[in-house]
Structures are given as C-alpha cells and as structure tokens.
Amino acid sequence: MSKTTLLLFNVLALGVLGLFIWWAGGSLDGYKIQILNLIAVNIILALSLNLIYGFTGMFSLGHAGFMCIGAYVCSLLILTPDQKDTLFILGGAFDWVQNAQAPFLVAVVAGGLVAALFGLLVGIPLLRLGDDYLGIATLGFAEIVRILATNFTSITNGSLGLKGIPDHANLWWNFGWCVVTLYVIVRLLKSNTGSVLKAIRDDEYAAKAMGIDVFRYKLLSFTVGSFFAGIGGALLASLLTTIDPKMFLFTLTFNVLMIVVTGGLGSITGSVLAGIGITVLLEWLRVVENPIEFGGFEIAGIPGMRMVVFSLALIFVILFRREGLMGMREFSWSALAAKMGKSK
Amino acid sequence: MNVETFIQHALNSLTLGSLYALIAIGYTMVYGILRLINFAHSEIFMLGAYFVFWGFTVLHLPWPVAIAVSIVFTALLGIAVDRVAYKPLRDAPRISALISAIGVSFFLQNVTIVFFQAIPRAVYRPEWMESPILMGNVRVLPITLFVPVLSVLLMLGLLYIVYRTKTGLGMRAISKDIETSYLMGVPVNRVIAITFGIGSGLAAASGIMWALRYPQLQPIMGAIPGFKAFIAAVFGGIGSIQGAVVGGIVLGFVEIMTVAFFPDLAGYRDAFAFVILIVVLMYKPTGLFGERMEVKV
Numbered sequence: 200m201s202k203t204t205l206l207l208f209n210v211l212a213l214g215v216l217g218l219f220i221w222w223a224g225g226s227l228d229g230y231k232i233q234i235l236n237l238i239a240v241n242i243i244l245a246l247s248l249n250l251i252y253g254f255t256g257m258f259s260l261g262h263a264g265f266m267c268i269g270a271y272v273c274s275l276l277i278l279t280p281d282q283k284d285t286l287f288i289l290g291g292a293f294d295w296v297q298n299a300q301a302p303f304l305v306a307v308v309a310g311g312l313v314a315a316l317f318g319l320l321v322g323i324p325l326l327r328l329g330d331d332y333l334g335i336a337t338l339g340f341a342e343i344v345r346i347l348a349t350n351f352t353s354i355t356n357g358s359l360g361l362k363g364i365p366d367h368a369n370l371w372w373n374f375g376w377c378v379v380t381l382y383v384i385v386r387l388l389k390s391n392t393g394s395v396l397k398a399i400r401d402d403e404y405a406a407k408a409m410g411i412d413v414f415r416y417k418l419l420s421f422t423v424g425s426f427f428a429g430i431g432g433a434l435l436a437s438l439l440t441t442i443d444p445k446m447f448l449f450t451l452t453f454n455v456l457m458i459v460v461t462g463g464l465g466s467i468t469g470s471v472l473a474g475i476g477i478t479v480l481l482e483w484l485r486v487v488e489n490p491i492e493f494g495g496f497e498i499a500g501i502p503g504m505r506m507v508v509f510s511l512a513l514i515f516v517i518l519f520r521r522e523g524l525m526g527m528r529e530f531s532w533s534a535l536a537a538k539m540g541k542s543k
Numbered sequence: 544m545n546v547e548t549f550i551q552h553a554l555n556s557l558t559l560g561s562l563y564a565l566i567a568i569g570y571t572m573v574y575g576i577l578r579l580i581n582f583a584h585s586e587i588f589m590l591g592a593y594f595v596f597w598g599f600t601v602l603h604l605p606w607p608v609a610i611a612v613s614i615v616f617t618a619l620l621g622i623a624v625d626r627v628a629y630k631p632l633r634d635a636p637r638i639s640a641l642i643s644a645i646g647v648s649f650f651l652q653n654v655t656i657v658f659f660q661a662i663p664r665a666v667y668r669p670e671w672m673e674s675p676i677l678m679g680n681v682r683v684l685p686i687t688l689f690v691p692v693l694s695v696l697l698m699l700g701l702l703y704i705v706y707r708t709k710t711g712l713g714m715r716a717i718s719k720d721i722e723t724s725y726l727m728g729v730p731v732n733r734v735i736a737i738t739f740g741i742g743s744g745l746a747a748a749s750g751i752m753w754a755l756r757y758p759q760l761q762p763i764m765g766a767i768p769g770f771k772a773f774i775a776a777v778f779g780g781i782g783s784i785q786g787a788v789v790g791g792i793v794l795g796f797v798e799i800m801t802v803a804f805f806p807d808l809a810g811y812r813d814a815f816a817f818v819i820l821i822v823v824l825m826y827k828p829t830g831l832f833g834e835r836m837e838v839k840v
Contacts, residue, residue, distance in 0.1 A: 258638060258641070324821070324825050325821070325824075325825075327825075328824055328828065329828075330637070330638065331578070331580050331637070331641065332777070332824055332828065334580070334641070335580065335773065335774075335777070335820070336820065336821055336824055338770075339770075339774075339817035339818075339820050339821055340817070340821070342770070342813070342814070342817050343814045343817050343818065346810075346811060346813055346814040347811075347814070349810065350810040350811055449766070450649075453645060453649060456642070456645070460642055501657050502656060502657070502660070502661065503653045503654075503655075503656030503657040503661065503762075504653075504657055505653075506649055506652075506653040506656075507650060507653040507654055507657060509649070510646045510647070510648075510649035510650035510653060511646075511650060513642065513643075513645070513646040513649075514628055514643055514646040514647060514650065517632070517639050517642050517643045517646065518628070518631055518632070518643065521635060521639055
C-alpha cells in the first residue's frame with residue numbers, strides 16, 4: 200500500500216472520529232459522554248504504561264504517582280486565584296501557587312512536563328534495578344508522591360484535595376490528546392528508537408552486547424511514558440473536577456495495568472481496544488453495586504463486588520490468555536485490506 | 544527526653560519491628576524459592592486478623608481456639624492461593640505470576656469488603672490486656688511485651704524447621720536451584736506448598752497481634768504493613784530469614800524513633816520506609832545479607 204493511500208486512510212479515520220465526537224457531543228446524554236471521556240483518558244494512560252512496560256520491558260508500578268503530579272499541576276494552573284482563596288482553608292497557599300494561572304492547554308502540557316521531569320529524576324537512580332525491584336521501587340515512588348500530596352498543605356491543600364476544578368476537558372480535548380498520544384507513541388515505536396526499545400525488552404544483555412546504551416533508551420521511554428501519564432492525570436482532574444490524594448492509591452495503577460495486560464503487552468491496538476472495553480465494563484459493573492429492583496423485591500447492592508469481578512478477570516486473563524487480547528499483534532490498514540480482499 | 548520515655552519508645556519499636564519481621568519472613572521465603580513478590584501476602588495478614596475476630600464474635604469460640612483456627616485457616620488459604628494463582632504459572636515469565644499476585648491481592652481485599660464492609664471495626668480485647676503493666680515508671684500494655692517474646696519463639700521454631708528438618712533441606716535446595724531439585728527427587732510442589740503455609744501462618748500470627756496492638760480491623764489494613772514488611776525483607780537481603788528479622792526490627796525502630804524525636808514529621812512516617820527502600824536498592828541492590836545474584840547471559 201502506498202504512502203499516500205495510508206495517509207488518506209488515516210485522515211479518513213480521523214474524520215470519522217471527528218464526526219462521531221460531533222454527533223456524540225450533540226445527542227448523547229451526560230453519563231454516556233462521561234464514559235466516552237473516560238475511554239479517551241484511559242487509552243492515553245494505557246498507551247503510556249504500555250510504552251514503558253510492554254515495549255521496553257520495565258515493570259513500573261508508579262503510574263498513579265505521575266498521574267497525581269499531572270493532575271495537581273494542571274488543576275492549580277486552571278483554578279482562579281479567587282477559587283484558591285476559598286479552597287485553601289487549612290493554611291493558605293504559597294504565593295506562587297496562589298497566583299499561578301494558565302490556559303487549559305498550557306496547564307495540561309505543564310502537568311505532563313512536570314510529570315516527565317519527575318520521571319527523569321526518579322528514572323536515573325531507579326532504572327538500573329531489575330524487574331521486580333523496579334516495580335516495588337516505582338510503587339514506593341507513587342506512595343511517596345501521595346504522602347507528599349497529603350502533607351504539603353500549602354501546595355496541595357492536603358487531604359481535603361481540590362474542588363471546583365474548571366471542567367475544560369470535553370470530548371474534543373480528551374480525544375485530541377488521545378490522538379496525539381497515539382501518534383507520538385506509534386511514530387516513536389516505528390522509528391529506529393522503537394526497535395531499540397523492543398530489543399532491550401527482549402534481551403537487555405544482548406542489546407548491551409550490541410553496543411546499545413541501554414540506560415539512555417530506558418530513560419527516554421520512561422520519561423515519555425511519565426509525560427503522557429501526567430497528561431492523562433491532568434485531563435482526568437479537569438474531567439472529574441475534584442481531586443484528592445486518596446484518588447491516587449495503587450488501585451489507579453492497577454486499573455491501568457489491567458487494561459494494558461488485557462489488551463496485550465506490547466500491542467498498541469490491544470491497549471486501545473482494552474481501553475474501550477474495560478472502561479465500559481467498569482461502568483457497566485456498577486450495576487452490581489447498586490440496589491437492584493427485581494419483581495418488587497429490592498436486592499441490596501454489594502459494595503466491593505465490582506473490584507472482585509475485576510480482579511478475578513485479571514487473574515483469568517493471566518492464567519488462561521497470558522498474551523492478552525491482541526498478544527503483540529497490531530492493526531494495520533494493509534492487513535485489513537488484505538483480509539477484505541480475501542473475503543470478496 | 545528522659546530514660547523512661549526512651550524505654551517506652553524502644554519497646555514500641557521492638558513490638559512494631561517484630562510484627563514487620565513476622566510478615567517479612569513470608570515474603571522472603573516465597574521470594575527465596577520462587578523469585579516472586581507475593582503481593583497477596585498483605586491480604587493474608589489482614590485475613591488472619593479478620594478470621595480470629597470472626598471466630599470470636601460470631602462463632603463464640605474461646606480465644607485460644609479462635610487463634611488456632613485462624614492460623615490454620617490462613618495457612619490453608621496461603622496454600623490455596625499458590626495452588627490456584629501461582630502454580631499454573633511456574634514456567635511462565637516471572638512477570639505473569641507477579642500480575643497474578645496483584646490480582647489475588649485485590650481479589651482478597653475486595654472479597655473482605657463484600658463480606659465485612661469497608662468500615663473499620665473495633666477489636667474487642669480481653670480485659671487483662673487493657674490494664675498496663677508498670678515497670679518502674681514505664682507503663683506498657685501487656686501486648687507490647689507479648690509480641691516480641693512470641694515472635695522470637697515463632698522464629699526459633701521456623702529456624703528449626705529450615706535448618707533441622709528434611710522439608711527445610713528441601714526449601715534450601717529449591718532456593719538454590721529449582722530444576723536440579725526436581726531431578727534430585729525433592730517433592731518440589733509439596734515443599735513450596737509448605738513454605739506458603741508456614742509464611743501465611745506467621746503472617747496470620749502477626750495480623751492477630753497487630754489487631755490486638757492497634758485494636759481496629761479494616762480490609763485495607765494489610766497494605767501499608769505489607770509494603771513495609773516487604774521493604775524490611777529487601778533491606779535485610781531478600782531470601783534470608785535472618786535478614787528479614789533484622790530488617791523488620793530496624794524499620795520498626797526508624798519509624799517509631801523518627802516520630803518520637805521529630806513529631807513534625809509524623810505525617811510523613813509512611814514515606815520513610817519507601818525512602819529507605821530506594822536508597823538501599825541504589826547502593827546495595829541485594830540488601831544487607833543478600834547474596835550477589837549473577838545474571839546468566
């Protein structure tokens with residue numbers, strides 16, 4: 200398939216997505232729009248974790264930490280000084296926090312950049328560690344971020360969190376960022392760098408023996424991954440309009456990990472599909488936790504059931520379909536065209 | 544700070560430290576044998592506590608029976624977890640078992656929420672446990688003294704098993720080389736099951752004492768002690784039982800003493816363990832007593 204045809208297909212797909220969003224924004228109800236928004240954010244998060252873990256083989260459990268950083272930076276920038284005045288009742292914010300303000304786009308990018316900076320800073324000491332140890336150390340990093348968010352009242356308003364964050368993150372912003380993330384990560388993986396990252400994932404020592412500066416590439420992948428985790432956190436904050444440190448518990452990382460593993464470690468397509476599927480399922484499963492009316496009887500909702508079903512699903516996926524939904528396969532236009540051609 | 548207060552803090556540190564140590568042993572034994580971070584271990588710890596108080600308040604069992612039943616149940620649960628979630632993945636990449644462990648951890652936590660609800664529950668303590676013992680000017684609750692003594696007894700028992708019995712020999716053999724142990728006729732799966740049973744039993748003992756010391760039960764109570772115990776295990780050199788004990792005690796002292804000497808930092812107490820972890824990993828990736836692990840190319 201020629202380059203022009205591919206470009207045409209991609210532009211067409213974007214156009215269809217645009218039409219869909221335009222239609223959805225006008226005719227779907229608020230709840231469904233919220234689910235669509237969450238899908239976009241979850242895809243961004245899954246892609247960023249998949250870059251770190253699925254494509255570079257670094258077992259990182261620190262996603263909630265990077266999201267937390269992105270969310271706080273973005274929220275503090277889009278909240279107005281007046282709002283901050285009423286919010287920070289515990290002790291007042293630092294002046295520079297109080298007066299900082301930026302438009303939404305700048306705020307989201309800033310969230311991503313600060314998260315990336317932290318990714319770089321913790322990456323330098325931690326990425327030398329082996330897989331399990333890296334996992335536990337990054338988990339430790341995420342916990343430290345959360346504890347700092349709880350205790351640094353002059354910046355984060357402590358455990359009260361931030362409320363009334365302007366809800367700029369609509370469908371266009373979220374899906375726009377989703378497309379940007381997809382584009383950047385696909386370009387990165389298709390480039391020479393992508394091959395190097397996969398080589399490191401498959402055999403770090405062989406890669407090193409080939410003369411690859413393993414550490415530099417790992418750091419690059421980790422930093423880009425944390426950037427998009429920060430972006431995801433920033434969008435999520437504006438989407439939910441409230442954040443507090445409790446939101447960024449390990450459970451959040453678990454949800455993202457779940458999407459990545461179900462979709463297939465090392466498959467972009469898998470992350471996108473699982474991002475859609477799991478977000479919808481997670482919402483749908485709320486039914487289990489709400490009281491159900493059944494022929495005049497009311498069955499009490501069971502809190503916690505949702506996560507029970509979910510963790511069971513994760514165990515089943517890993518026991519019976521270790522490679523996830525897509526394995527390492529990817530969707531491509533040429534493969535689709537070949538298939539269409541055969542079926543005709 | 545006078546001597547009495549210091550002794551008081553030291554006793555508290557020792558108690559907390561030995562609780563960490565008991566949990567850390569479970570992590571270190573499983574890691575030593577399977578190279579697996581058993582994330583579900585902190586939920587095993589939590590369930591050990593829940594079982595006792597369920598047995599005591601719902602089934603009206605006497606204390607000693609309730610405790611014995613809980614430890615046996617928890618040990619069996621540990622074995623079951625290995626059987627269902629880890630054994631099928633023995634040949635899989637290690638990451639698969641790790642993800643499975645995270646799944647099990649969430650599963651157990653949320654099943655507990657479903658059955659017992661997420662609200663914290665007060666723990667009933669026998670009356671004699673409520674009255675402090677006076678030693679000079681130092682007032683301590685009986686449990687503060689019990690915990691270290693009981694922990695030492697349990698650990699001595701464990702060391703006996705590991706160094707004086709055939710099963711212990713099997714454990715040590717498997718931790719050196721699992722493939723060869725198969726070939727030499729070590730009943731690998733049975734030894735692994737026993738390891739999970741012992742580790743889980745010790746976690747249950749720790750969970751019970753934890754609940755008596757800090758009289759509250761909640762489904763997420765295992766998370767923080769679990770992480771800290773894991774850090775203790777890494778600190779001491781994962782795979783080494785002695786290391787886990789030393790790591791646990793050190794962590795207990797660091798935590799209590801920092802809060803005692805720098806009360807302003809109390810809010811950050813949970814962060815210290817992680818900072819220690821990261822620093823230790825950077826300078827001594829295999830911990831204090833850890834053996835250097837060679838990477839086979």
